[in-house]
Amino acid sequence: MxxxxxxxxxxxxxxxxxxxxxxxxxxxxxxxxxxxxxxxxxxxxxxxxxxxxxxxxxxxxxxxxxxxxxxxxxxxxxxxxxxxxxxxxxxxxxxxxxxxxxxxxxxxxxxxxxxxxxxxxxxxxxxxxxxxxxxxFVDESVPGWDLNAQIKMPHAWKAGSQTQLLKYQVEAMPEGGTFCMVAPPNPFRCPPGPYERVSMIAHVLKAQNPTAKILIVDPKEKFSKQALFEEGWQRHYSGMIDRIGPDFGGGNAEVRPDAMEVVIDGAVEKVDVCNVIPAxxxxxxxxxxxxxxxxxxxxxxxxxxxxxxxxxxxxxxxxxxxxxxxxxxxxxxxxxxxxxxxxxxxxxxxxxFPAKYSNTCWSLIETDDGVKVGASYQPTEEKIAKVDGFISQTGEDAALRKATYEESLGWxxxxxxxxxx
Missing domain, CATH: 3.50.50.60 (FAD/NAD(P)-binding domain)
Structure with missing residues (x-):
C-alpha cells in the first residue's frame, strides 16, 4: 500500500x-x-x-x-x-x-x-x-578520528550543524577533487543511509564538479539495497564512485585529519573532503x-x-x-x-493489544529515482522477528521510481x- x-x-x-x-x-x-x-x-x-x-x-x-x-x-x-x-x-x-x-x-x-x-x-x-x-560513537573505531576531528572530517550522523558543514565542504571541493566516505560497520543507524548520502553527493558533484571522484572505504562485505544503489550509480554517475570493500582493505583504514589523508591498508590517499561515520x-x-x-x-x-x-x-x-x-x-x-x-x-x-511493528526505508538515488525496502514484524520470546517484507527491484521504470520518491515525501x-x- x-x-x-x-x-x-x-x-x-x-x-x-x-x-x-x-x-x-x-x-x-x-x-x-x-x-x-x-x-x-x-x-x-x-x-x-x-x-x-x-x-x-x-x-x-x-x-x-x-x-x-x-x-x-x-x-x-x-x-x-x-x-x-x-x-x-x-x-x-x-x-x-x-x-x-x-x-x-x-x-x-x-x-x-x-x-x-x-x-x-x-x-x-x-x-x-x-x-x-x-x-x-565507539571510541577509536576509526584510528586517527575522534570528536575533536569532526570539524575537519565531519560525521554528519547526528543531523544539524554537522550536516550543514558536510554540505558546505562538498560544494567547496576543488575541481576534480576527491570525496571520501569511511563507512561504518554493522550495526549502525539507518543501514541505507551512507549509500543514499553517496548518491546525493554524486548528484551535487555531477552538476557542479563533474570530474570529481567519490571513494567509499567500507568494512562490510555487503550493504542494504546494494544492487539498487550500484545499478543507480552506474546509470547516473558512471565512473565517479569507487567502493573499496574489506577484501581490498576497506576494513583496515585510518585517517589523518590534519593532513586530509586516508590510509587504506597501508596506502595513503590524499582527499579533499572526508566523511567519517564511526562504529x-x-x-x-x-x-x-x-x-x-x-x-x-x-x-x-x-x-x-x-x-x-x-x-x-x-x-x-x-x-x-x-x-x-x-x-x-x-x-x-x-x-x-x-x-x-x-x-x-x-x-x-x-x-x-498484541504488539505489531513495521518499517520502511526510502532512499533517493537521483532526481525522481526513489527506492524502498520495508517489512512487518511481530515479537517472539527471543526477538522482534520479520514476518514479511518488500524491496524495490532493479530495472524498474522511471514512473514507478518517481512514485516511490513521492510516496516518501508523503510519509x-x-x-x-x-x-x-
Missing amino acids: ALNRRSFLGAALAAGAAVSAPAVLGQGRPKVVVIGGGAGGATAARYIAKDSAGAIDVTLVEPTRTYFTCFFSNLYIGGFRELSSIAHSYGTLASDYGINVVHDWAVGVDRDTKTVTLASGHSLAYDRLVVAPGID QKAGHIAHLAGLADSSGFCPIVPATMQSRMDENIHVLGDACIAGDMPKSGFSANSQAKVAAMAVRAALTGSRA YAGIAMDIFG
Whole structure:
C-alpha cells in the first residue's frame, strides 16, 4: 500500500489505539519520564500523554530546542530539501498534549529510587522511564578520528550543524577533487543511509564538479539495497564512485585529519573532503543507566520494549537491540507506540493489544529515482522477528521510481506530525 500523510496517520492511530482507564483514585498521577526527543522518544511521549487523556504525567527530556531529523538529511545535502524542512520544535507537544518538555541533558539514572538526574542538578522521579537517546560513537573505531576531528572530517550522523558543514565542504571541493566516505560497520543507524548520502553527493558533484571522484572505504562485505544503489550509480554517475570493500582493505583504514589523508591498508590517499561515520553504540545515558550489554546496545523484551535489565524502563530506537528491525526513524516510531501502550496498560489499567511493528526505508538515488525496502514484524520470546517484507527491484521504470520518491515525501509529512504533533 502506498503511504501518504493521511494513510500513515490513520495507520498510526489504529496501531496505537487503546482506551485508558483513569489513574487509581486517591493517588497522584503516575509519572513517566522520556529521555530523548527523537523519533522514538517524542512519539512515545505524545502517545502516552494523548491516549491516557491526562491520566499520566509525562516529562520529555531533550537538550535541543530544535530537532533535525537524520532521515531526509541526505536530501538536504543533495539540494532537494531546505534545512528548515527537517527541523522540528517541541511546542505542540507542550501546548496541545500537556507534556512537560525539559531542555536539559539527562546525566544519570538511579534505578533503585527511580529518579533521573539532569545536568542542571535537578532530578525527576518516574514510575516508568522511556530511554531513547539514539546513538553515540565507539571510541577509536576509526584510528586517527575522534570528536575533536569532526570539524575537519565531519560525521554528519547526528543531523544539524554537522550536516550543514558536510554540505558546505562538498560544494567547496576543488575541481576534480576527491570525496571520501569511511563507512561504518554493522550495526549502525539507518543501514541505507551512507549509500543514499553517496548518491546525493554524486548528484551535487555531477552538476557542479563533474570530474570529481567519490571513494567509499567500507568494512562490510555487503550493504542494504546494494544492487539498487550500484545499478543507480552506474546509470547516473558512471565512473565517479569507487567502493573499496574489506577484501581490498576497506576494513583496515585510518585517517589523518590534519593532513586530509586516508590510509587504506597501508596506502595513503590524499582527499579533499572526508566523511567519517564511526562504529556506533547506544547513547551514553543508556550505558550510565546500566541498560546496555557487551554489544554496546540495549536488550529488550520484544513484546513491550521493556529493558531486560529493568522492567520499569523501556528502550527504543537506535539504542535498542530490535532483532530483525533496522535502526531507522520509522522503526523507532513504531516501537514507541508499542512501548506507549505497554506503559499505559501498566500505569492505568488500560487494555494492551498484541504488539505489531513495521518499517520502511526510502532512499533517493537521483532526481525522481526513489527506492524502498520495508517489512512487518511481530515479537517472539527471543526477538522482534520479520514476518514479511518488500524491496524495490532493479530495472524498474522511471514512473514507478518517481512514485516511490513521492510516496516518501508523503510519509515524511505524516511521520513528522505523528512524532511532533
